[in-house]
Amino acid sequence: MEDIRYKEQLLCSRESKAEDTVIEAGGVKLGGGELAVIAGPCSVETEDQIVAIAEQVKAAGADMLRGGAFKPRTSPYDFQGLEASGLKLLLKAKKETGLPLVSEIMDASNLDLFEDIDVLQVGARNMQNYALLKQLGRTNKPILLKRGISATYQELLTAAEYVLSEGNPNVILCERGIRTFETYTRNTLDVAAVPVLKGLSHLPAVVDPSHGSGRSELVSSLSLAAVAAGADGLMIEVHNNPAAALSDGKQSITPEEFAELMKKIKKVKSAIK
Amino acid sequence: MEDIRYKEQLLCSRESKAEDTVIEAGGVKLGGGELAVIAGPCSVETEDQIVAIAEQVKAAGADMLRGGAFKPRTSPYDFQGLEASGLKLLLKAKKETGLPLVSEIMDASNLDLFEDIDVLQVGARNMQNYALLKQLGRTNKPILLKRGISATYQELLTAAEYVLSEGNPNVILCERGIRTFETYTRNTLDVAAVPVLKGLSHLPAVVDPSHGSGRSELVSSLSLAAVAAGADGLMIEVHNNPAAALSDGKQSITPEEFAELMKKIKKVKSAIK
């Protein structure tokens, strides 16, 4: 693990474990050569919304459902999510569709509420919230750890190490775009993160093209690029009414667009096998 | 507050309060035209170390003592600080010198331990740890909020707003360098942050030239630049044996260098009055 101190100690490094880690979450496998697609809205808004989207993304071939209940927002006056009741709506969607769930946790004191959530997401803003990472390291939950907006590969991996070193080996790394000088896109998707992280670490690496660009019209191209680069999964924001979404509507694609995209994703995945 | 949404709502904005906020911490005033100098080691290491440094920086004219007890470190295998016992050593140094204390808090569950710490620091990595900010907003402690490594002015101010909107008006903004392409320095000190933040907000703005450069030989020039730009305070890492420091030795100046610097600081402060 060139340039990275303590490589011989890092549990996440390829040096310490050569074979890919495969993480099972609600029956879905992440890592090891297969591609898992996580789809759903930025925020859970209503029962109708989340159940309808869950059914649509499942029909299109999604493997897991995402939806935010606790939302980290830049301003305290923005919509902060439905919180505990949002998690309950996610569980209804799971019951209806069987899709395992991914949702963000911001505060370890809420861990009880996430008991039936299959994958706990740590957002980019909390990538170096070590108090949170240590507490998640004491659970056995799969953790989807998003790269901070200006985190180096080394910092992402040592953040993952905070979870692993506490005893939880189930970390999924997520490239979601980094902050650069370019403002046309919300972030700059660093697609090289996929081969770099998979070279340095045995952990699965997934890509979020929605935050990675902030523009729905780019999500398809970036999803295919991520698959071609070898990503173990994608996390895509899908909303059945993007214009009315309570958050991130501009980067959400519709269920119809998602269904079209899934067909292309499968072709590209086949092409690189 | 150009470019910043909700400006009419933001409690931190000049639009909502024209006069400078002056925050009193342990008898020292921050904001309103005076200059407060906070000095001390990156980490509290031993009683001898912290008491000796406290005495030396006090003799040179420092107003407050800094020292880390809970340390956020990139790797979980780096020194994590003396934690609760480090805070006790800080209190001894305060007892000996009368200097009020600044120390970083990473986890709100530790709030009890910080009861006698005068200013609670939130580090750059936790600038958008909204769970922590909200809990600090329910105290009446002065909070020194460091700018995230890639946080815009808007994001720093809306992070401060998380504290203010919960009822605590005592936030001190801290520019400590941002992450850029330049690697010769650890960070790039954005000295324009001082006039920008003081223009947009009534909160005090201080500068940390130690993290802002990562190089002790630059600390003097950057301190004087910050004072000339109108900073309300400086936070400077001082160590009596930088080469043996348990963290950040490369950016720490010696007590002797600090004493020299204080003389120049006073001259520049006089020149711009």
Next chain:
Amino acid sequence: MEDIRYKEQLLCSRESKAEDTVIEAGGVKLGGGELAVIAGPCSVETEDQIVAIAEQVKAAGADMLRGGAFKPRTSPYDFQGLEASGLKLLLKAKKETGLPLVSEIMDASNLDLFEDIDVLQVGARNMQNYALLKQLGRTNKPILLKRGISATYQELLTAAEYVLSEGNPNVILCERGIRTFETYTRNTLDVAAVPVLKGLSHLPAVVDPSHGSGRSELVSSLSLAAVAAGADGLMIEVHNNPAAALSDGKQSITPEEFAELMKKIKKVKSAIK
């Protein structure tokens, strides 16, 4: 062309010309849905070297040969290229293989020397060398314009406009990685540039994964990602002895690796058609 002033005036914009521009260079077409692969060494070094590489990349399916004769190097004491004699060696390789040529021009006073070079490259450092761009705009040569290391999409397009506005419509845009905080890779390849530039402009957009990463082990993944994202072409550094290359050996792949990559490129290109 959102966010970009003068859009109604820009000759390079989709608003001014809806259909893709197809540029013909030495019989090879760039733009319009096909994929052109340009391959060859960073620098022309010897006749044996350039002819051998040309034969090998042609056998593997490359469409054009690249090779630098005038080299912009950060230090004046680095190898500056074989200059005029390097161009002559390129012409020999063209005679042997029939591959059209791409080579960098740094100074318009050298234009005569480039008479038989099929595509003139403007490097990232000269993207805003407007004196050079204007003079190239008065030729009818295809110009491959590399994005500056910190150029926005808008700046790349208005730089292209300097060529177009002088009368030369033959500009090929090239994403070659941007400068960010990440130092593990030489640059951060911005794969979103492909759909963004093709959305805003009718000009062809190609990708250079070699400068885009600076690491040969990433070139394959990034090439496939660029193709999946819809690139009109790739420019790949290939050297038959990377360890002994006079420049950029670290990011060059071998002819054997290139041949393997070409097979995958064709599969991914088929998958997205």
Next chain:
Amino acid sequence: MEDIRYKEQLLCSRESKAEDTVIEAGGVKLGGGELAVIAGPCSVETEDQIVAIAEQVKAAGADMLRGGAFKPRTSPYDFQGLEASGLKLLLKAKKETGLPLVSEIMDASNLDLFEDIDVLQVGARNMQNYALLKQLGRTNKPILLKRGISATYQELLTAAEYVLSEGNPNVILCERGIRTFETYTRNTLDVAAVPVLKGLSHLPAVVDPSHGSGRSELVSSLSLAAVAAGADGLMIEVHNNPAAALSDGKQSITPEEFAELMKKIKKVKSAIK
């Protein structure tokens, strides 16, 4: 010169020449502890404009007059400067006031036109236009070399070396802000560049707070910061009617503001002596 290859060879390095280089231009000295202030409009517009501004900045204490005749503009459809006739207007202003002149050259084929211009400026966009730098290296004119928007210290110094290695020792380095993620300011002024460049090199280092911020209301604070950090000079945009300026009006201060600023500059300069 840590991290910089060829340090033992670099003519610009402190290792090769310990004492400060002092460059004389039209009777004004740059380097060696004194502070030179260059002031004037972004673009020369009319005889009345440039002569009036020259008289005003001279009265306020400026040492040299700046004014652009050849203007590098992002779009080819923006005002490109008065070119040769602009240089003639500058010479009239020099005749009236005695102030030496600084103006930007973009194309070495124009060198004849600059015969009576005292300092030739190379803009940020051309910092790595090595063809231009080499030709300027064959003159004995003082060259003010602006740092590229994303140039490292090393790259700025090796660009200067292109001039020095051709025989011209008269290079003035200019920090003018770098491109970062922050968009509130046009660029982020890197004030640490002053002590860093003066540590690594014996060449004079000046600061341009106008491009360094893009906002006239910040120019005063940033000028004082640069002086406090040890700059050998300042280059400040002054316009007698900023709102009507043909370029960069937003970052220009008025002659009255400049006169006020000069008083403060002198006080800070005295304070750090």
